[in-house]
Amino acid sequence: MTTTLDRRLHAFRPDLADEALKGSVEASAFVPGEPARISVPVAQLRPVPDLARGIDTELLFGETVRVFDRAAGFAWVQADQDGYVGYLPEDMLGEVEASSHRICVTRTFVYPQAELRKPPIAALSMGSRVTVVGEAETRGTRYFELATGGAVIAAHCRPIADVLGDDPVTIAEKFVETPYLWGGRSGFGIDCSGLVQLSMMMVGHKVPRDSDMQAKIGSEITREELRRGDFVFWKGHVGFMQDKDTLLHANGHTMTVSRENFEAAVKRIGWLYEQPTAYRRFPLER
Incomplete structure (x- = not known):
């Protein structure tokens, strides 16, 4: 099987794969997937069908997925919102209905x-x-x-078609003091890239889930150009600029979504994640 495809965004295993990947991967069978809807407030998505494993991301009530396989109480799915692939308990799924x-x-x-x-x-x-x-x-x-x-x-x-203005930082500010949760993507617990994705979604922009994926969108700027709404990326971390001097991010230091002086944050984060890898600016086209 090819190793060039990102398993987070492409549904393929030796025994089964998304039929859209025919010709790109080897698998014993290919299926189109069946539609389903998240029927619990928050569904945690894992890389393997094992509740003891850490979560990759979360899906929210009413979001839709394609189901490629059901076995031993788990479903192997791909989220329609951002294409993320993983496993969740089968009983977290229900029939699709149009959200209003x-x-x-x-x-x-x-x-x-x-x-x-x-x-x-x-x-x-x-x-x-x-x-x-x-x-x-x-x-x-x-x-x-x-x-x-x-x-x-x-x-x-x-x-469902409405957006909450055009400033994702205004949305992210609502999450200040929300607990940090690795893989979290909800108001009950959220991680750095989950905060970015959810805030951008609420103002009408669809962006990828993980920080390494998010670091490829928008346009590159310099550190000196930073202003409100810009993004700073580290290896494995991302945050919003609330203003030119303040970083707003979900982080494992405070274990919350918090505001932090940017220069102090760069110095503090540096020992673990080194220096920022990119500074990027939106808006994106909707």
Whole structure:
């Protein structure tokens, strides 16, 4: 089998592969994959079907995947959002349905009915996709009723096609103090490249998942040109510039999303990740 394809972005094994890879890889069988939808608040994606292994990334409620294989309680999938490939428990998948809205706040609750005094039945992260089938109001608070059951605060949702402005840093700032989680991509825990990807997604830009992939997009600039919205990359790390002197990033030092003086951060990070490898600027074309 070829070793030139990135296993994170291409579904191939010796016994089975995505039919789109015919001619590029060797496999005993090729399949197109079947559509499915994430049915839990956060689904952790792993490189192997083993819950003891570390996670590569996370998929959010309502996001869709293609399923290439189901075995021993796991599904081998590829995310439609960013093409990431991996394994997750099969019971985290449901049937595909068209999403109408997306959660636009860092975190929100799903209530059993349109009543905030009821114990919530779930919590959803920013970026989660829901299907609204009705509306209700209780004591002046407006709710959306969901196809999957329960109700969410209407003000915490936006139509699926809407974007939250054009500044991803404004989105990333909402996550300050969110716990750092290796492989995390949600309001419950997030890593450096997950913060970049989720923030960019909410303002309408689709970018890759991992920092080494993200370092290839946008245009290169110099350190002296840094301003709000620019990105700084290290080997294995990425952060937003909140302004020309302040780095905003999810990091394992504070174990949170935090703000840090840029020069101090470069000095601190240097012992582990050496000096920055790239400075890059958006916007990207949508």
